[in-house]
Amino acid sequence: MIPESERKRIIDLVHREVVPAIGCTEPVAVALCVARAVETLGCRPERVEARLSANILKNAMGVGIPGTGMIGLPIAIALGALVGRSEYQLEVLKDSTPEAVEEGRRFIDEKRISIALKEGITEKLYIEIEVFTDGHAATAVIAGGHTNFVRIVRDGEVLLDVAAGSSAEAATTDPELTLRKVWDFATTSPLDELRFILETRRLNKAAAEFALQGDYGHNVGRTIRGAKEKHVMGDHVYSHILSYTSAACDARMGGAMVPVMSNSGSGNQGIAATMPVVVYAEENGATEEQMIRALMLSHLTVIYIKQSLGRLSALCGCVVAATGSSCGIVYLMGGGYDEAAGAVKNMVATLTGMVCDGAKPSCALKLMTGVSTAVLSALMSMEHRCVTAVEGIIDENVDRSIRNLTRIGRDGMNETDRLLLDIMTHKS
Numbered sequence: 001m002i003p004e005s006e007r008k009r010i011i012d013l014v015h016r017e018v019v020p021a022i023g024c025t026e027p028v029a030v031a032l033c034v035a036r037a038v039e040t041l042g043c044r045p046e047r048v049e050a051r052l053s054a055n056i057l058k059n060a061m062g063v064g065i066p067g068t069g070m071i072g073l074p075i076a077i078a079l080g081a082l083v084g085r086s087e088y089q090l091e092v093l094k095d096s097t098p099e100a101v102e103e104g105r106r107f108i109d110e111k112r113i114s115i116a117l118k119e120g121i122t123e124k125l126y127i128e129i130e131v132f133t134d135g136h137a138a139t140a141v142i143a144g145g146h147t148n149f150v151r152i153v154r155d156g157e158v159l160l161d162v163a164a165g166s167s168a169e170a171a172t173t174d175p176e177l178t179l180r181k182v183w184d185f186a187t188t189s190p191l192d193e194l195r196f197i198l199e200t201r202r203l204n205k206a207a208a209e210f211a212l213q214g215d216y217g218h219n220v221g222r223t224i225r226g227a228k229e230k231h232v233m234g235d236h237v238y239s240h241i242l243s244y245t246s247a248a249c250d251a252r253m254g255g256a257m258v259p260v261m262s263n264s265g266s267g268n269q270g271i272a273a274t275m276p277v278v279v280y281a282e283e284n285g286a287t288e289e290q291m292i293r294a295l296m297l298s299h300l301t302v303i304y305i306k307q308s309l310g311r312l313s314a315l316c317g318c319v320v321a322a323t324g325s326s327c328g329i330v331y332l333m334g335g336g337y338d339e340a341a342g343a344v345k346n347m348v349a350t351l352t353g354m355v356c357d358g359a360k361p362s363c364a365l366k367l368m369t370g371v372s373t374a375v376l377s378a379l380m381s382m383e384h385r386c387v388t389a390v391e392g393i394i395d396e397n398v399d400r401s402i403r404n405l406t407r408i409g410r411d412g413m414n415e416t417d418r419l420l421l422d423i424m425t426h427k428s
Helices: 004-017 026-040 054-060 073-084 086-091 098-108 178-186 191-212 218-222 227-233 238-253 267-283 288-309 317-332 337-351 363-382 398-414 412-426
Strands: 020-022 045-052 113-117 126-133 136-143 149-154 157-161 259-261
Touching: 004 191, 004 288, 020 026, 020 086, 020 098, 026 045, 026 054, 026 073, 026 086, 026 126, 026 149, 045 054, 045 073, 054 073, 054 113, 054 412, 073 098, 073 113, 113 412, 136 412, 157 178, 178 288, 178 317, 178 337, 178 398, 191 238, 218 227, 218 238, 218 363, 238 267, 238 317, 238 363, 259 267, 259 412, 267 288, 267 317, 267 363, 288 398, 317 337, 317 363, 337 363, 337 412, 363 398
Parallel strands: 045 113
Antiparallel strands: 020 259, 045 126, 126 136, 136 149, 149 157
16 A cells, blocks of 8 residues: 555645646636736736747637637637636636626627737746736736746736746655556555545536537537447447547537536546546446546546646647546456556557647547547456557556657657647638
8 A cells, every 4th residue: 555645645636636627728727817817907907918838829729618609719818807717727717607708709809809829938838918907017927737827927016936837736746656656546545535536427427418418519429329320339338438428528628618527737638537437337337436446546547647748748638538547447347457557558559649739629539539449458458468568669667658658749749739730820
């Protein structure tokens, strides 16, 4: 069993990384930064200037903003300025109303918002907001994490200034993880210390069921449940995993005003780490203890991989999140650590290279692809069939295999990131 002091640090880490969010976390983080800048200014601004990193721009261009029926950054910025409350964190827009949306439309129409690429930075998650009114100005900067404020200024007076990418809660206290440590923590810690992870099931399952009754995004989740589709894909645990996972993403990317439980700054990652485990557990009669431990294993695996990958990259987050759920499914199938490690290697060998071309309704298709591979990877590993170290980027050591994945996503795909943004911003 992991020592109590270290267990506490890991639990604190999970509490920080697994949090509720309404809407795609990139435009919501921009709205959060706007809200903080406006609160610092002390009144409604006449004008808002946003300077953003390329990854923030990419992930905010094509996604629905909850409760607005609109897409993209302008309405997120307008609502952040008009009704946003920074104390809500990634639920910053939950006080939005139809009246606020109409007021936000006018704010946009009056050309009070400007959005630009922030030049000369290496940080992939960077949001700089400056607001102006009646001769006064305030600036807020988020960097390194979706809620991590690093600079606050009002009328030239610096109120907060910390190193970009650092956090009072983060690097110095985060425990060093390995897949073995993740497995041991999830499978041996006292159950009551882990029970809070069940909230991921409640929120993300509710989002999926909400979407299955509505019309959101590309309706991937509902499509899988159609009569024709059931004839092709079946009506069993595998197709249910696909439909519930993609449905929750349909709702989130389609702008539904429903919260999901995110992981490492991404709601889609939280969904993909949760729903496959929940559906498999519920439909195979798992005990509550098995559900709790499998969910914790899945979510903490995602957190572990994201530690070396970074918040944003050109690698689609579903690759990481589905790897976590594959481990959770292995546990529910009765597998041990070796089988979980095998499933991770199978995942790395299969999905490495799936690009992130921004947050958008079609992310549901990518999540479906990721979790379908997660199920297959778990099944193969349970049969002791695992991609070997002589193949591609897989190493005999599973942690080195993970580092190979994250090195490609973090460093090797930087030019891919630039090309993706260029393509996305130059479409006719």
